Amino acid sequence: MLLALPLLLFTLVGYLAPIAFMLERSIDNSIPHGLLSRASAALADWDGGELPGEGAFVALVSDLHDAEAAGRTALLGKHLNYDQEGFRALLVKTVRAFPLDGSRSAKTALGSVDTRWLDIETWQVLERAARPYTLRNLLTVVDLKQLPGGDIAALPEKSRIHLEILARTILVSAAVCVLCALIGFPVALVLATVSDRTRNLLLILVLLPFWTPVLVRTTAWIVLLQNEGVINRLLMHFDLAETPLPLIFSRTGVLIAMTHVLLPYMIIPIYVAMKSVPENYIRASLSLGANPLVTLRRVYLPLISPGIRNGSMLVFVLALGYYITPALVGGPSDQMLSYLISFHTAQTLNWGLASALSLLLLVSMGLLFWVLTKALGPVKFQFEAAR
């Protein structure tokens, strides 16, 4: 037990802790909360029924004043814009009108800068945006949003993409899994039946992709699949196709390349399961009068099914998180959830939304795993499973 301690510690520090931090980020709202600290305090007891009192207006003005002095107005606007488009422009306009006329109440003064400050919805959005935590990102990833009044509604159609991409991710992974099983099963069968010498050679061939970096393998597929690539040239040379087939930047390309990359994860578990089936079971079945097909279905397949199951789980779960292969050989409508995560991490720098998307992937993966183990029984390791 003690010997496993370093590994446990390592997992905790290097794996679980960063995940926890990352997930916290999906609900973190500390930047606007910090910049709107006074308004947030002034709005604490506000019920949202009608416009808040003068105190809240004064608090907001002094918050905006400080934010502007620190050069943070645009940053605050960026965050408020997530909740309501146009908020950034409203803030910039308001701050430009500073200093406000001191002889009037803050409410009248703000109202004369822009009438939206006298709109209750503006304050409802502001109040929610000033809280230390937000549900916005978690709602967005399931294509929902919170209206100013607090009701939950669907995102506008133009941005309702997250669940569709999640479904696509699962679909592509499942398809890759089936393809791997179809191609992997015969290979494993050959591996399990040939002589030791041939097997070693074949095993090296199967494992070779493991020793090649994923980027190199994927680039090789680009060379093969592109319009002027080897496959299309051959097809056109032999008049099998008139125009180049859309093999690259398409779903076909993604399926081919991902199946190739993930194939060893399917072959090895099936092969191990096959190796552990005693030959005399098969002979017994045949000698007791079952024909080969019945033997395959009722004796052989049940014995190696743990291998197929383990391989499928491995391939499926690995495929769910695939990023680089679809990004390189897929078209824009073949991108999976990880692409969207990378987009918000690297392009829009909206790390809260990226974290929420990671959470969506993690939760769906967990759910799928749970459903699959419920349906197929728990994952077992071959050496115990086949006995």
Add this chain to the structure above:
Amino acid sequence: MITHRNVLAAFTAMLLMGASAHAENSLNVMAYGGNYQKSQQVYFDEFTKQTGAKVAVESADEAWPKVNAMVEAGNISWDVVQGETSTIIQNCDNGNLETFDWSLLDESAFVPIAVQKCGVGTIISSSIIAYNADKFATDPPKTVADFWNIEKYPGKRGMRKKAITTLEFALMADGVPSGEVYNVLRTEEGVNRAFKKLDQLKPHIVWWESSSSAPQLLGSGEVSMSTGWNGRITAARKDEGKNFAIIWDGQIYDGDFFAVVKGSPNKDLAQKFIALASQPELQAKQIQQISYGPTVKKTLELLPKETLSDLPTSEENLKTALPSDAQFWAENGEALETRFISWLSES
């Protein structure tokens, strides 16, 4: 104050950067790689010669998430970074960049778009449409609208996988004059119009992300026309003998900037470097290697004639040009880029 946010940012910075130590008296510069970075060597060499400080250059395609992580973690391993105007404005607003000390330079010596609160323009680069001249030898394409004309100019189209520049090209192809593009784009109907125009071309587009991809796609024959950075296209023509031609109609030009990362331990040295890179003599040396426009006005006088005609800022090429509206993109970029990605993912 150490909070778990800082810890996470430190983690991220560490992962993104590798463990790069910050050497004494050396300047860490982020660059884009390729021909462009090669042309900047004149600045790096001259800087080392004058100050004795070494310049460590690191090329990065996705620089800004790293800058963001560094600033959050307070562990700054780059001093000088580069970015286009809207990126510089956004990151200046977000507090990722130092305010530049303009007392070091004469603002009036620069073209106006090269002067920003946090950055100093180093080149004027242009997004243009390039085509493989071997494919369209007779009656070659001349306008942005020709880019949309698949019947007359068959073949796939390469486009940058970004809303910025793509939406502008779409509107110009739809007949919007360059002076009106941003007025149209400021309205909801205008954005819809741009996406509708893109819908027409969508099945024919191959999207690229890395700036070296446009010449590669054109060279391999995967596409017959592509949007791209003018300097990369001219370099491929001059250095690799590719028969690429540029359509200057509707070119979208924008500044590219040097800026100092917030909290850089070498802030003074970094600003000194930027000031040095703004000398017309050095700019002229760089521009003879890569066809981008200079940001210091005087540089133009130092350039030979044959270089001038390849520059986005030459009079001939500026006729229907569109200056990129950085303020527009700084304000609407995030929303439009997100909508663009949603649009892309629809099949």
